[in-house]
Amino acid sequence: MTDSPTRRALITGITGQDGSYLAEFLLDRGYEVVGMVRRSSTVNYERIAHLMDRLEFHSGDLLDQMSMVEAIREHAPHEVYNLAAQSFVQTSFGQPVLTGETTALGVTRMLDAIRLVDPSIRFYQASSSEMFGKVHEVPQTEATPFHPRSPYGVAKVYGHWITVNYRESYGLHACSGMLFNHESPRRGLEFVTRKISHGAVQIALGQATELRLGNLDAKRDWGFAGDYVDAMWRMLQLDEPEDFVICTGETHTVREFCQAAFARVGLDWEKHVVIDHKYYRPAEVDLLVGDGSLAAERLDWRPSVGFVELVEMMVDADLALLEGRLRHLS
Ligand code: NAP
Numbered sequence: 001m002t003d004s005p006t007r008r009a010l011i012t013g014i015t016g017q018d019g020s021y022l023a024e025f026l027l028d029r030g031y032e033v034v035g036m037v038r039r040s041s042t043v044n045y046e047r048i049a050h051l052m053d054r055l056e057f058h059s060g061d062l063l064d065q066m067s068m069v070e071a072i073r074e075h076a077p078h079e080v081y082n083l084a085a086q087s088f089v090q091t092s093f094g095q096p097v098l099t100g101e102t103t104a105l106g107v108t109r110m111l112d113a114i115r116l117v118d119p120s121i122r123f124y125q126a127s128s129s130e131m132f133g134k135v136h137e138v139p140q141t142e143a144t145p146f147h148p149r150s151p152y153g154v155a156k157v158y159g160h161w162i163t164v165n166y167r168e169s170y171g172l173h174a175c176s177g178m179l180f181n182h183e184s185p186r187r188g189l190e191f192v193t194r195k196i197s198h199g200a201v202q203i204a205l206g207q208a209t210e211l212r213l214g215n216l217d218a219k220r221d222w223g224f225a226g227d228y229v230d231a232m233w234r235m236l237q238l239d240e241p242e243d244f245v246i247c248t249g250e251t252h253t254v255r256e257f258c259q260a261a262f263a264r265v266g267l268d269w270e271k272h273v274v275i276d277h278k279y280y281r282p283a284e285v286d287l288l289v290g291d292g293s294l295a296a297e298r299l300d301w302r303p304s305v306g307f308v309e310l311v312e313m314m315v316d317a318d319l320a321l322l323e324g325r326l327r328h329l330s
């Protein structure tokens with residue numbers, strides 16, 4: 001650690017679900033927080049609207065090496081959290097090269113920027129349980145071999161190993177969190193949990209009649225995003241960098257998520273959910289469930305939100321949003 005009194009963090013992906021929770025978390029701990037944001041034709045700061053006057057921004061893109069070098073040079077962060085990615089698995093089948101450029105090579109670009117400008121910076125890489133893919137053991141631990149099932153999963157394996165490689169080659173304080181699925185009211189509408197919570201509420205309010213979904217048998221270890229950003233921070237506070245699985249240790253099917261979400265608004269999911277094969281994937285990850293004992297032991301980190309509580313939190317937030325009681329997701 002440096003001896004600067006105020007810690008400064010650079011977050012890539014600050015406009016995303018995790019970036020917004022991490023920014024809040026770090027600001028609450030007295031950090032100065034800089035978000036790297038990419039240019040778009042419409043403003044896309046909905047998840048961080050409530051934080052805007054407390055944040056600094058740097059225009060950059062994971063596809064552009066110099067913008068990352070400049071971000072590090074200009075803002076001199078002590079910690080870098082690389083959360084930016086093309087993060088949607090389904091899209092990675094249609095845009096595999098873009099996914100590789102962003103989600104895989106983008107990690108190398110950031111690591112090189114750190115190595116060249118200030119190798120004392122601590123680096124967090126957003127690795128994923130998608131790397132376990134067609135799982136070789138149940139539950140999955142830090143030692144479970146990877147077998148990715150999508151271009152996204154393959155790109156994350158690259159990002160994971162290049163982080164390990166820069167740690168071993170150049171002595172960077174660089175680590176990966178192998179995070180299992182984590183959700184929240186700020187989850188993108190294309191991901192299955194938010195699609196279900198939002199869809200169930202739309203049906204309950206008479207704004208839709210059906211919800212079209214793909215594979216209901218897939219099982220995921222779903223936690224709350226607000227808990228998971230705490231684990232990211234804890235990883236960067238260790239004296240020696242190490243990689244961790246972050247999970248709840250419980251797994252549920254997409255069907256169970258539907259059941260709980262529709263029940264929250266007093267509906268029978270079976271009357272409204274329609275199977276649509278366009279949402280099936282060329283290769284599926286059937287079962288994810290993690291073993292978080294290393295994180296519990298070394299980081300003293302445990303999830304605080306259970307499955308039913310998470311579903312109800314998401315449905316209640318969508319109800320407030322669609323009834324006009326909430327102006328935005330924060
Ligand atoms: P998310 O909501 O999809 O956010 C992704 C972020 O990446 C957005 O801020 C997006 O910016 C940014 N981004 C995309 N392409 C970029 C580029 N070329 N240059 C700069 N920024 C770019 O994802 P999330 O759920 O917060 O996940 C955060 C990270 O954790 C991702 O790396 C994801 O793959 C990983 N992860 C997520 C989970 C999970 O369950 N949520 C689990 C394991 C790992 P725009 O707003 O401009 O699009």
Ligand code: G4F
Pocket residue numbers: 087088089090127128129130179180181182190191192193195212213214215216218219220254279280281284285288
């Ligand atoms: O919500 P999903 O799209 O998330 P997925 O594929 O597990 O990926 C998420 O978690 C990863 C961690 O393991 C992250 F790395 C990644 O960035 C992302 O955050 O799909 C979950 C499951 C899949 O098995 C999918 O086939 O739900 C199934 N599903 C069924 N119907 C559907 C749908 N998924 C989506 N998105 N939309 C459907 O209509």
